[in-house]
Every structure is written in structure tokens, then in C-alpha cells.
Amino acid sequence: MRIHSYEKLWLAASMVLIVGFIATITYGAVGLGIEMIGEEDETVAPNEINDDERFGEPRVEQVGPNEYEVYVVAQTFIFQPDPIEIPANSRVTFYVTSRDVIHGFEVPGTNINSMVIPGQVSQLTVVFDEPGEYGLICTEYCGDFHHEMEGSIVVEPADEFDLTELSVEAPDTVRSGDEVELTATVRNGQLEELETTVVAEIGTETFQQDISVDGKAAENVSFTVNSDVLGEGEHDWSVTVDEYEEDGSVTVAANETNNGTVGGDSS
Ligand SMILES: [Cu+2]
Numbered sequence: 001m002r003i004h005s006y007e008k009l010w011l012a013a014s015m016v017l018i019v020g021f022i023a024t025i026t027y028g029a030v031g032l033g034i035e036m037i038g039e040e041d042e043t044v045a046p047n048e049i050n051d052d053e054r055f056g057e058p059r060v061e062q063v064g065p066n067e068y069e070v071y072v073v074a075q076t077f078i079f080q081p082d083p084i085e086i087p088a089n090s091r092v093t094f095y096v097t098s099r100d101v102i103h104g105f106e107v108p109g110t111n112i113n114s115m116v117i118p119g120q121v122s123q124l125t126v127v128f129d130e131p132g133e134y135g136l137i138c139t140e141y142c143g144d145f146h147h148e149m150e151g152s153i154v155v156e157p158a159d160e161f162d163l164t165e166l167s168v169e170a171p172d173t174v175r176s177g178d179e180v181e182l183t184a185t186v187r188n189g190q191l192e193e194l195e196t197t198v199v200a201e202i203g204t205e206t207f208q209q210d211i212s213v214d215g216k217a218a219e220n221v222s223f224t225v226n227s228d229v230l231g232e233g234e235h236d237w238s239v240t241v242d243e244y245e246e247d248g249s250v251t252v253a254a255n256e257t258n259n260g261t262v263g264g265d266s267s
Helices: 005-031 046-051
Strands: 059-064 067-075 078-080 084-087 091-098 103-106 113-116 122-127 132-137 150-156 164-169 173-175 179-188 194-202 205-213 217-226 233-241 244-253
Touching: 046 091, 059 084, 067 084, 067 103, 078 150, 091 103, 091 113, 103 132, 113 122, 164 233, 164 244, 179 194, 179 205, 179 233, 179 244, 194 217, 205 217
Parallel strands: 067 091, 084 150, 173 244
Antiparallel strands: 059 067, 067 078, 091 122, 103 113, 132 150, 164 179, 179 217, 194 205, 194 233, 233 244
8 A cells, every 4th residue: 555655744743743742741640740639638627727736836847857847727818827937958848728718829930839628738849949038829719808818938048047936934024122034935946956045135234145955845044133233114125046036124113112002912
């Protein structure tokens, strides 16, 4: 049988097209890492999110060297946590769930995009190479303020990133003569030990203490000054650890003699 050379050409061209179509479909299905949420994947009931070990406190957690997990809760019309702070050049896995209706989780300009379905946990693993601030938007219509539902992802240079948290307990008022005590709690969310210095200022007094906090642990440091040293009136205080600072003020009140206050303590 003789096949005309034009027919051969068309046959060959259609073969190339068919193979091309199959290749693009296969690439789209498996090459981009797009996955469906499977029935065997873990679930979390929307009304049990608050008690859930992972989603009860939406956060960034270090799980290995250069490996982090982020638990994100989407709800009308916010993402928690916001901003999400992560280091560059680390493997970051986002676990996202919804507290109410269907939302989206998309970082424009990247291939990070997932539906967020109540009850289901969407999982995305990414590595950001470029430090910077990325937007995060909801891509599923979720209500009147859907267009305002946004968050942000802040990618910090790896050597500047930490998971340090500082909180301070301090009195608002003390009686003249009493001690003023500040208690700073430094929490280290990373796996490696944190070596740092806590600097406290109360009025004109300055204190400094070096501490080391184990990985995934917290340390308390207390600073005490006698209010007589400060004198009566309002005094500012501040506590600084690396780039974190907490401040407030304490009032040293005069030691008034308590005569005849109704219901007062007469001791
Ligand atoms: Cu939404």
C-alpha cells in the first residue's frame, strides 16, 4: 500500500500532538505536586479546633534542623496566625483548616494555593528562597468581607529568624518601701539552645542578666528594686531581649495612714 507523503506528514503530526497532549496532562496531574485531600487524611472538627493540640494555638513550630510546621486556622475573615513568620531556605509545611466555611489559601506569585475545607486539613510543603513579605489571600467566596480576607507571610533571612517570645509580669502600683519586682519570661520555640541577655530598666536602675534557654523551653528572670530607691510617683520600666521589648510603668504610692476608710483594713 502506498501512502501519500502528505498523508504521512499529517499522520506524524497528529501522533506528535497526541503524545504532547498526554505529556502535558500527565505533567499537570503529577509533575506539579498537586494533590487532592484524601479520605484517609486526618480531619479536625471545626467545633473542636480550640481543643486541638495543633490548631488550638495557631503557630509556627520547628520540627527539625531547617524544618518547620505551621498550623493555620482560616475563618471569616482572617487567617491565624497573622503574620506568619518563617525562615528562608527551610522546609516549611503548612497545615490549614477552617473554623467555619470553605476558604482559600493562596500566596499570589507562587504555586501555593489550596482550598481550605472545614473538617479537613490542607497540607502544603514549600521552601522560600527569597526573604521578604508575601501576601496571603482567600480565593473562595466566603461571605460579605471575603475581599478583605488576607494575611501575610514574612520570610526572614535564616540567620535572623528565631522563635523567641518575651512576656513580663510587673505590678501597676506598689506602696512606698515595698519591692518592685519584674519577672521576665523568655520562651524559646526553636530546638537549639538560646543564649541571650535580658536587660531591664526600672526608673533609672539598669539590670542585665545572661541566660540560656533550652530548646522548646522557657526561663524566668526576676529583677527587684526597692521602691524607696525610685521614690514616689510613676516610673517607666522596660525589658529587652535581642530585638524584643516589653515596657510599662509602675507607680510608687505614698504609704498613707489608713484612718477610718469604710471596709478598710485596719491592721
Ligand atoms: Cu475566606
